[in-house]
Amino acid sequence: MTGSVPRLPGDGEPRLRVEAVSKTFGSNRALREVELDVVPGEIHGLVGQNGSGKSTLAKVLTGYHGPDPGGRVFVDGAPLRLPVRPLEARARGLTVVHQSLGLVNDRTVVENLRLGRFRARRMSRRIHWREERDAARAALERLGLDVPLEVKVGALNEEDRATVAIARALQDAQDGTGVIIFDESTRSLTRESLEHFYKLLDSVVATGTSVLLITHRLEEVLDATDRVTVLRDGVSVECGLPTKGLSEADLVRTLLGRELLGLAREKHTAPAETGQPVRIEGLSGQVARDVDVSVAPGEIVGVTGIAGSGHDEVPYLVSGVRKATAGRMWLGGKELALSKMDAAAAIAAGVALVPEGREREGLALEMTVAENVLLADRSCRRGAMAPRRRRAERALVGQWIERLDVRPPAGDLPAGKLSGGNQQKVLLAKWLATNPDLLVLHEPTQAVDVGARHAIVAAVRAAADAGCAVLVSSSDENELSLLCDRVVIFRDGAAQPDPLDHPSADDIVQAIYSGGKRRLRA
Numbered sequence: 001m002t003g004s005v006p007r008l009p010g011d012g013e014p015r016l017r018v019e020a021v022s023k024t025f026g027s028n029r030a031l032r033e034v035e036l037d038v039v040p041g042e043i044h045g046l047v048g049q050n051g052s053g054k055s056t057l058a059k060v061l062t063g064y065h066g067p068d069p070g071g072r073v074f075v076d077g078a079p080l081r082l083p084v085r086p087l088e089a090r091a092r093g094l095t096v097v098h099q100s101l102g103l104v105n106d107r108t109v110v111e112n113l114r115l116g117r118f119r120a121r122r123m124s125r126r127i128h129w130r131e132e133r134d135a136a137r138a139a140l141e142r143l144g145l146d147v148p149l150e151v152k153v154g155a156l157n158e159e160d161r162a163t164v165a166i167a168r169a170l171q172d173a174q175d176g177t178g179v180i181i182f183d184e185s186t187r188s189l190t191r192e193s194l195e196h197f198y199k200l201l202d203s204v205v206a207t208g209t210s211v212l213l214i215t216h217r218l219e220e221v222l223d224a225t226d227r228v229t230v231l232r233d234g235v236s237v238e239c240g241l242p243t244k245g246l247s248e249a250d251l252v253r254t255l256l257g258r259e260l261l262g263l264a265r266e267k268h269t270a271p272a273e274t275g276q277p278v279r280i281e282g283l284s285g286q287v288a289r290d291v292d293v294s295v296a297p298g299e300i301v302g303v304t305g306i307a308g309s310g311h312d313e314v315p316y317l318v319s320g321v322r323k324a325t326a327g328r329m330w331l332g333g334k335e336l337a338l339s340k341m342d343a344a345a346a347i348a349a350g351v352a353l354v355p356e357g358r359e360r361e362g363l364a365l366e367m368t369v370a371e372n373v374l375l376a377d378r379s380c381r382r383g384a385m386a387p388r389r390r391r392a393e394r395a396l397v398g399q400w401i402e403r404l405d406v407r408p409p410a411g412d413l414p415a416g417k418l419s420g421g422n423q424q425k426v427l428l429a430k431w432l433a434t435n436p437d438l439l440v441l442h443e444p445t446q447a448v449d450v451g452a453r454h455a456i457v458a459a460v461r462a463a464a465d466a467g468c469a470v471l472v473s474s475s476d477e478n479e480l481s482l483l484c485d486r487v488v489i490f491r492d493g494a495a496q497p498d499p500l501d502h503p504s505a506d507d508i509v510q511a512i513y514s515g516g517k518r519r520l521r522a
């Protein structure tokens, strides 16, 4: 099937054609003669395991990385000079929207829309704000939407943020031209704004502009895209496979090159013999109020809700990263006042937090994978003679790399050189290696591929089985269903009574909305 390109929405010249593009970093060949063909007016998925080369391809196409000699890229039939010049790519309508939508929160909507495009007056070099506002308004009008131009982006709701990001990417393309690449941009969108996002994409592709969507959410690929290209170890093993009629199992098989074992589909059951539970009582923060949750050793408890319901505040309040306004926690026979506890005190008490957004929090990107894994491990800093200690450390790092399938499996590589999903695995390894009493996870599998998700689920379950209490805050019902013994639903800051016992993903969505699960595209 490789290379055969069944074209879907529009015929004629592909909007974007990639031929034999390769990229090598040192001894690592991240892309190997990749082929890709995006036709006018389609949403085209690009999927692959962590480290398979998706972001590298997006970065080559927008000029961040120069490719190896030999490849070719065409936009609307005409060749694009390689290495790509970013301004030239933009002028040809090829733009990228990065993870987390790439917005600057403390800038206004008009500044975000026009950043990098401001036209200064010839003599005074001052920005002509009226023209900039007109251009920004026109960009939003193309989507048929109105967002206040002078408001700071950080103050917008998620739907408006998504609108601004798409309008910004769209403004350089004439109607019916151009390709917008979304590099895991839907990762941090909530369930509600995801629906809005896909409606906007439908209106974008209806004009003939095309979309290349990079994502790990396979259900999203099957729901929202017309065709999909699959990268495996830098090779495009499927090019433009129609998604209609494709099952998730087929897609997983193509992506991994093997069947996925059913391990993660089995329910986790907390061991019957447990010690004292971790009890959290009267926890309040900015949104969360008067929350009581208890997690027994060996148990995995999830917290979830719609955006703004307070569940995503819980990990940071119980780990001392944000100060609670009230609340107490009983852990390992000790009582802790959560309004006084800081992060160092939480770590000393046996709490480990794996936050979301690994680039910002938790990983030292310039340090090696091994150094990161060992950074928080209290046992490694003590005792033994240097050579013995070094051997023990090497063995420990090797075990974690193997257990979580970190790729490439090289402890001496700077963490910043790993792909996004592999960084997530290193961050998890770093905290699992501390053998915490309470492991707190926020969106633990957000950036990881389907195979790595299973490795992470298995590692978290193993920690629970060894007696750790696990608290997971997540907006992903599939993840919660795979992991959790119980799930607590949050509404308006309050934890609802009667947690769901071993719920399915649909049970969770239903409990959150008291309604059915909706498809992303009609």
Ligand SMILES: Nc1ncnc2c1ncn2[C@@H]1O[C@H](COP(=O)(O)OP(=O)(O)OP(=O)(O)O)[C@@H](O)[C@H]1O
Pocket (backbone or CB within 6 Å): 025, 028, 030, 048, 049, 050, 051, 052, 053, 054, 055, 056, 057, 407, 408, 417, 418, 419, 420, 421, 422, 447, 449
């Ligand atoms: N700047 C860099 N220097 C060295 N190696 C790199 C660099 N960027 C990426 N790589 C390597 O290139 C390969 C592809 O990485 P890339 O980030 O493109 O993967 P990805 O498919 O986007 O993964 P993920 O889904 O985890 O984001 C990986 O082996 C990665 O370690």
